[in-house]
Amino acid sequence: MKMNHTHGQMGCRRCVAILLFLAMRTLLGQDISEFGVLKGVSYQQVTNGVPTPLRQQPYSFNFFADGANQAILGGRVVLPLGASGITTTIPVTSTDGNGLELRSSYSTAQALDSDYPPGNYSITLTTVNDGELSFSFNLPLSLFPAPLQLLDFQPAQSINSKADFTLVLISNPGGTPDEYVQATINSLDGNRTLFETPQPGQPGALDGTTTSVLIPANTLGEGQSYQLQLLVARLDDLETTYGFGFSAYFSQTDIPIATSGSVPAPTLTIDRLTPDQWHLHANGVIGQNYLIESTTSLSPPVVWQPMVNFIGSKSGFDFTDGVIHRQNFYRARPVN
Numbered sequence: 034m035k036m037n038h039t040h041g042q043m044g045c046r047r048c049v050a051i052l053l054f055l056a057m058r059t060l061l062g063q064d065i066s067e068f069g070v071l072k073g074v075s076y077q078q079v080t081n082g083v084p085t086p087l088r089q090q091p092y093s094f095n096f097f098a099d100g101a102n103q104a105i106l107g108g109r110v111v112l113p114l115g116a117s118g119i120t121t122t123i124p125v126t127s128t129d130g131n132g133l134e135l136r137s138s139y140s141t142a143q144a145l146d147s148d149y150p151p152g153n154y155s156i157t158l159t160t161v162n163d164g165e166l167s168f169s170f171n172l173p174l175s176l177f178p179a180p181l182q183l184l185d186f187q188p189a190q191s192i193n194s195k196a197d198f199t200l201v202l203i204s205n206p207g208g209t210p211d212e213y214v215q216a217t218i219n220s221l222d223g224n225r226t227l228f229e230t231p232q233p234g235q236p237g238a239l240d241g242t243t244t245s246v247l248i249p250a251n252t253l254g255e256g257q258s259y260q261l262q263l264l265v266a267r268l269d270d271l272e273t274t275y276g277f278g279f280s281a282y283f284s285q286t287d288i289p290i291a292t293s294g295s296v297p298a299p300t301l302t303i304d305r306l307t308p309d310q311w312h313l314h315a316n317g318v319i320g321q322n323y324l325i326e327s328t329t330s331l332s333p334p335v336v337w338q339p340m341v342n343f344i345g346s347k348s349g350f351d352f353t354d355g356v357i358h359r360q361n362f363y364r365a366r367p368v369n
Contacts, residue, residue: 073282081186096136108124112152153171204242266281323366
């Protein structure tokens with residue numbers, strides 16, 4: 034990833050440090066796993082044309098800290114001096130001890146820089162085992178990387194999910210090996226990630242020179258719509274003493290994609306546990322989201338009541354209806 038010009042290029046020693054830290058951090062047992070201060074801009078691509086900024090508030094500031102085992106108690110962010118010359122401190126409270134987040138969105142880059150000006154951001158995190166930790170990250174004048182664009186937009190609207198598919202990207206202007214690129218495919222509701230390229234420092238991680246991404250066969254379901262996200266980030270500062278910390282500028286492009294074919298119907302078997310209680314076993318396409326519904330009568334108009342969602346898996350899905358029914362009917366259907 035590319036450092037800001039005031040810091041020069043990231044050297045090989047720092048790249049090695051990232052690799053070693055990411056390989057070891059699960060063994061360190063530290064309170065903080067990852068934290069960062071970011072400014073970004075979000076785009077959308079809905080045709081073969083170039084991505085366009087989201088219509089409402091595409092610019093954002095984000096501070097986050099991730100941990101585990103309720104080890105993060107809280108934190109605060111001290112902003113650089115803005116036009117007012119007054120120091121601003123923003124407290125951030127942890128709701129569950131496993132993470133902190135501060136997020137703000139803006140319609141213009143100028144509005145973003147007004148509230149979160151360029152300069153050094155002082156971060157303090159209070160943890161259970163490591164105590165109070167302080168860091169300083171530099172975010173200079175906003176310099177967002179150019180957004181990534183999907184070249185083969187039309188073919189990506191009818192992907193054959195049973196075969197490998199290559200997403201062809203238009204070369205990122207000015208993209209370098211020091212930038213980080215990640216491609217992610219999520220369900221439309223955002224609750225499931227079907228595909229994700231590696232994190233920074235992991236084998237196979239993509240960089241700013243990336244021009245294609247391979248989606249292996251059977252990663253996606255048939256007849257489904259998804260959201261592809263193409264992220265490109267440029268690091269400005271890095272901290273690996275207590276977790277993987279960084280400041281960065283990023284651009285993200287959201288792109289709709291879809292697969293051809295139709296979703297195979299799930300199978301549903303029903304066993305009687307007692308005269309009035311029923312056990313269900315459902316099978317479906319691996320990774321596909323399904324809904325089991327029930328009704329007490331098939332006489333028109335039939336009213337189906339939602340019961341439980343499940344994700345298709347190799348072992349199938351088991352469910353026991355906890356309500357006593359003398360007579361009941363069930364069905365399972367795919368949902369996006």
